Amino acid sequence: MKPDRHARTMLPIPDRQVPGLTTYDAKDPDTAYPPIEPLLPPDGAPNVLVILLDDVGFGASSAFGGPCETPNAEKLAAGGLRYNRFHTTALCAPTRAAMLSGRNHHSVGMGSITETATSAPGNSSLKPNTKAPLAMTLKLNGYSTAQFGKCHEVPVWQSSPMGPFDAWPSAGGGFETFYGFIGGENNQWDPALYNGTTPVEPPATPEEGYHLTEDLADHAVSWIRTQKALMPEKPFFVYFAPGATHAPHHVPKEWADKYAGKFADGWDVQRERTLARQKELGVVPADAELTARHDEIPAWDDMPDQLKPVLERQMEVYAGFLEHTDFHVGRVIDAIEDLGVLENTLIYYIIGDNGASAEGTVNGAFNEMANFNGMAALETPEFMRSKMDEFGSPSSYNHYAVGWAWAMDSPLQWTKQVASHWGGTRNGTIVHWPNSIEEKGGLRSQFTHCIDVAPTILEAAGLPEPTMVNGVQQSPIEGTSMLYSFNKPDEPERHDLQYFEMFGNRGIYYKGWSAVTKHRTPWVMTGGGLVAFDDDVWELYDGSVDFSQARDLAAENPEKLHQLQRLWLIEAVKYNVLPIDDRTADRANPDIAGRPTLIRGNSQQFFPGMGRLSENSVVSIKNKSFSVTAEVEVPEGGVEGVIIAQGGRFGGWSVYVTGGTAKFVYNVLGIQEFATVADTAIPAGTHQVRMEFAYDGGGLGKGGDVTLFYDGDEVGTGRVDATQALVFSADETTDVGYESGTAVSPDYTPQSSRFTGKINWVQIDTGDDDHDHLIDPEERLRVAMARQ
16 A cells, blocks of 8 residues: 555645756756646545435334335445444434534534524534535545435534535535425425425436435435446545435335334334344344333323324324435445445444434324424324325324334434433434445444544544534544454443433433433423422442433432533533523514524515525514515416415415415415405506405414405405414425425415516515505615615
């Protein structure tokens, strides 16, 4: 192996011209320059594929003893290593930010998700430029880099079409190619997609067989093949992060039907079966205990009989979704094998970015936005039964019940968001690298964490941790390389101290011991008062003899507990965890939370063609009176199409024209639709079309009266009996002159939604109406200038 000629601790690597003879005439025989060589990492650096699934608990996949078949994970594990004590942060964006930087999630500003960012350094959602992402380090060392799938690390005020794009994967993130989505979740049938920073539409419809996971795999396979065809000498770094199996649980029906009847005995029995299978596989110790069900989680036998068929179907859909995801992960791995480069490809298959999600309520949800808006009561058992056959289909936005999430974390306590207990943070992980891992099918039980991935990849590639990136001095990586464990199963663990915190749930691991305290319950979105942090009850576990945290030793060993509690505080100070923040509604308000916002004042103007605007990019019309005014030009013969729409099939509103007549529809969670139609068609020519909503007041989510106007003249009235108080959608957007994603109203489809006339402008005004139903040019200018 020839010595590496680059000094790689400073990135980009400085260009250094070798001094020598400079001739006058290029034809002079003494003219000589070394050939231009492309930048490459050190000899032997492997290709790298990091696969990160979403919301998969430790006990879900068959590779770790679960009921959901994952044959490709099993195949990879048979040729590599299973890690049964690999940990995440208990939530998606923090895990991703930590994994991609090699630093703890509060160190890179991602104490929780971007939507609840505050001005505190550990919760700002802003990654310091002193902590360059792994992809950037690899790219600047000669790797080809690409990401496919989910990116939930963009601060919400930077997620509009105007950026800035510093935190987007293909800009500041270091990935030369990005195809996927920005945000926490996406509709698998009708996703909001980006190619780089440019919004793109899915290449097909659900009716044509489209599914997001398949699309992502198609792009990943194509990119890998192209990279090896054009740059075979360069290794690649591919980050494949499908939105699966995050809710909504969307999968073709035949995949769910494979599991028909397999969950009829419920979640309590399923946990027992899973633990037995885990012991057979050896992925948990033979003496591992099944942790008890907490009172907050209902027993299967206590669930209403009329709901049980729905609950079974929820789990069948989820299991099919996970198997379907593993199938498409297998396609990516197969493409690498077909190219003959699998032997020197380091693969991480991380089965979940946190524990299983318990955000679907104790009954599950046909539309999970119901719970997010405090309206879960709308989804009665009768309603759920009526929708049972639609779970997983394009007409659903579904999630499974809390009990299933708990079962998918077997044999551990709790679920996603609960960073205190292993049910929230322990995720089965497989590492495969035939060139450098001697044992096939081995098990590794050293404590590891998602911040260990980056330093492992750097060590495997023979690359130093950079001290300077883009002119900024770098802080040390906080993770520990796992490479030492690849061929030494009994080597003592090197990562022996790790804090955990999420929404006040917190814990500390130190040399086998863990001290933990659960502060809040994930599925309680509203109400449910919290105790003071100092009144939280701490538990103590000895991991050397208690794999699952089944035996609390706090009463028996108070000194050890106090030692670890003090250590948690020290680590919390070190990594910007303080102040602990368990607020919910307050953090949803950017003014209170202290994060920037694109929206100021009570008016906003839009222009034709603007679209893919997230809820954080649009003035909020929730829980208040508002009006929508548009100046449109109507051709002879009439007009059709959307003027402006926010949200989609599972909640939102739209002002549009059908049959030449203006119409306003408010869609509550896809369950209730309230429509107001004008009495007459819009005449040909230039006109102002206006919709006014007069909010009833008296609390959140109330109704109101609707009035439609043409040029200030009333042309229709109607009523909205209820509204969505907090959020329309996690992935649907606001569009002007068309509607992307799914349609708010069945009167049109996204494909038929384009406005056939001309829209000059649209304006949303919030607050009480002043009864001036026309907006003059001077008023529009005032609104525009007020937003500068």
